[in-house]
Amino acid sequence: MRITESQLRRVIRETMQSTLQPGQAVDSLESVRLLAPGDNITINGRPSTVIELDRTTGTLAYVDQGKSVKKSLDYRFAVRYPDDPPDMIPEVQISYVGPGSVPSKTRLPPRKKGPGYSYSIYD
Secondary structure (H helix, E strand, O other): OOOOHHHHHHHHHHHHHOOOOOOOEOOOHHHHHOOOOOOEEEEOOEEEEEEEEEOOOOEEEEEEOOOOEEEEEEHHHHOOOOOOOOOOOOOOOEEEEEOOOOOOOOEOOOOOOOOOOOOOOOO
């Protein structure tokens, strides 16, 4: 029996996602790195969808569900490190909800206007 390329990708995706269970707190570097684009998460209780995870800068790009404006956060604020005290609570609390699809037509937030927000050196 032969496996097609799409079937193999689906099997690999399912095995990668099987380590995160719905409702599980994402509070270690390993669990944050298992997040994939399209995963549904909650950030401090707000339902969101992962767009991108950048390991070099430590940023997690996401979109609130029902919105199209991209947001980002430093996921290192949501991680518990081994030398932290056991009663310490991370600044940002992320929990995994389940797999989903990547949102389309996301956009950046509008640029702020007014004194101090211009790109011109003459303002």
